[in-house]
Amino acid sequence: MDTQNTVELDRQVRRNAVVLMAANAVNASILPIAVTLGGLAGFYLLGADKSLATLPITASTVGAALTTIPAAMLMSRIGRRKGFVLGAAPAILGGLLAVFALLQGSFWLFVASLFLVGMSGAFNQQYRFAAIDAGSPAVRTKAMSLVMAGGMFSGIIGPQTVIFTNDWLSPIMFAGSFLAAAILGCIGLLIASLLRDVAPPPAHAARLLNAAGGRPLAVIARQPRFIAAVLCAISSYALMSLVMTAAPLAMIGCGLTQSDAALGIQWHVLAMYGPSFFTGKLIVRFGKDRIVIAGMALLVACALVGITGITLAHFWITLILLGFGWNFGFIGATAMLAETYRPEERGKVQGLNDFLVLGSAATASLLSGKLIGGPGWAFINMIVFPVVMLSLAALAWSFWLRRTAGREKA
Template identity: 25%
Template sequence: MKKRAHSLEMDFVNSHEKQKMLYKRTLLIVSISQIFGGAGLAAGVTVGALLAQQMLGTDAFSGLPASLFTLGSAGAALVVGRLSQRFGRRIGLASGFFTGGLGAIGVVIAAVTNNLILLFASLLIYGAGTATNLQARYAGTDLANSKQRAKAISIAMVSTTFGAVAGPNLVGPMGKFAVSIGVPSLAGPFILSATAFILAGIFLFIMLNPDPLLVAKMIESNKAKQVDVKQSSPVESMKNNRGIAVGATTMVLTQIVMVAIMTMTPVHMEHHGHGLNEVGIVIAFHIGSMYLPSLITGILVDKIGRTAMSIASGATLLLAGVIAASAPSDSMVLLVVALSLLGLGWNFGLISGTAQIVDSTDSSTRAKTQGTVDVLIALSGASGGALSGMVVANSSYATLALAGGILSLVLIPVVIWSRKSKKEPEQGLQM
């Protein structure tokens, strides 16, 4: 079986036409899987804080679910990255989605039995689906050149929109379905998460063959045999390390700000008389803004540069924080605007940061490095989720939103510093 798979991948090494076909096919497969993954992610995010609030009986720890499943996604990101590096994207991504699906099933069982220990453990495992959904964006870049990478990332991400927007809007119907089968209504969305993650895993396992990362490795290995390839100079290595550092910083900061404000918005809305359907609408706009603009963002990142779009991310997140902090508690319109800008700022940061990571690595280390960076992203999200509940409990939602917006401004000096000794990535590495 391994020999046959190796032979299949070797067919693509010497044919540029086949490589282009595989690149397009991979983007299509990843995009379809992202529809399922987006639904699984969004449904759980929408009601996680409310479920914890209901089971714990306090607001102080309502940010704990976001903290737990982002903490779980940290470990999963590392494992999925290592599995992908060794066995290819197909095995790594499918394993991650299957694990996330099992975690979602555990959350449902915990809600039925009112078991807090099982709930916390299951949320950690559920985080594997979150990590895998995020790492799937890398698969489309394996066979892309430097001028296609941001666009490839964006095509995968924009597909997530369909599932991500549907997920929150299915909160009400899934809650009714859950009650009809004897399950608490807030656990209903996790039934959807389990189904969506498992379907995404099955689809990738069957369809992502030949594996794009394994083909990319073979292409680079073949080039190395045909040409006397020089080792990277110390200056080039330093530039690559700097690119990884800047890309990681951009994604970490945007993740902290986004998770912190997003996590406490449903609780803030519930306290001021908004129902579950209204919460679903606001989160749907937020998650739609996280993914839907991706195609345009990808083109902009490739055309005007990683640096400019990273700065735009910081400015957009600041505006989101200011509007969220100043919005009247009964204003659905301003909350929708604030959360939409929050999602858009995250989108700018994630795509520009991801492109910098891909620019600064090659296929021999790429998946491993990507997994390590995603660990940092997940840990930052866990910190943001954990601290958000405490900040709101001891101060206010407005304080949290404003502090998040101000924190995002750190992005601007970071990316300006990177420009002093590094040219724009678009002029850098080629596949």
């Protein structure tokens, strides 16, 4: 009977993974629209002083960071399906508010609209965790990998939406694309409503009802495995944000065209999410730690290419390696994190993880603009080396402690 229950549960997990992938592809495409047009629209709305033009993009990042923990805790109370449905609402409202702000010529309303879009992005971060809520270990890992692959499609849907809808509400610039973003939010909401909440395994049911939230976060966060997982996730995401944000500016500064920069970012996004179709299988075969190490090695290779030249090929290869490194490092670290918490603790642990990861990415993004105008592109790539070394040291420390503990038990 237990075997039958496991088979049925795995079947439901696989079905949910397909729904989550589709919802991720649609809902996650809204943020690239905001990032692509946020600075341009800010520049358009401001008067003579253009120094705050990128503030709307910053607002979206802050909105995501501040909402990560509330989003995770809300889902732990009302379930994944209702949580994702509610999570699509800020994107819809944000898109409509952006249209209104552009029609009214209000910069601060536009900033508020992208803050709402960012809030919805925090719920999108929960897709990968929803894939590993239940099921056998192999099925959970492959499900998470499939869900992450939805991000590859969002990288195509978002930019193409900008291209095909920017003139919808002409002559008001950019308004048509944000109306399309609101429509995408509605579609994503409908897809998310198809999700089925997977009941916890019977062995865990009583514990979920009686555990009163599990261990304190301070206890969980002191685990070496937790520290290594979060640090590797932060490193992967922050380095990706740092180098990716600076790359287009560096390319333009080196005499390349905006089209060259746009194509470089497109290949980067495809490299970020494309490997997700098989990353889960690689984790099952080689283990989480080795995949994270491979991701860190790819980040180092990315930095080496970035330092050695400033031709178009150097920039594009740098961005592609950056995408691969982020994929292996971030997905591997997410799988590692799942080992550190009990089912009743998942909401607060996942929320804390995403808050730290997105907070570090926002900081890296802000620093990127200052560094590219100061020390420059080569210095930005040099930052990769010490950060990777710190992550690998934490991973080795965690591995050594686990191995020592295993010997003591034996």
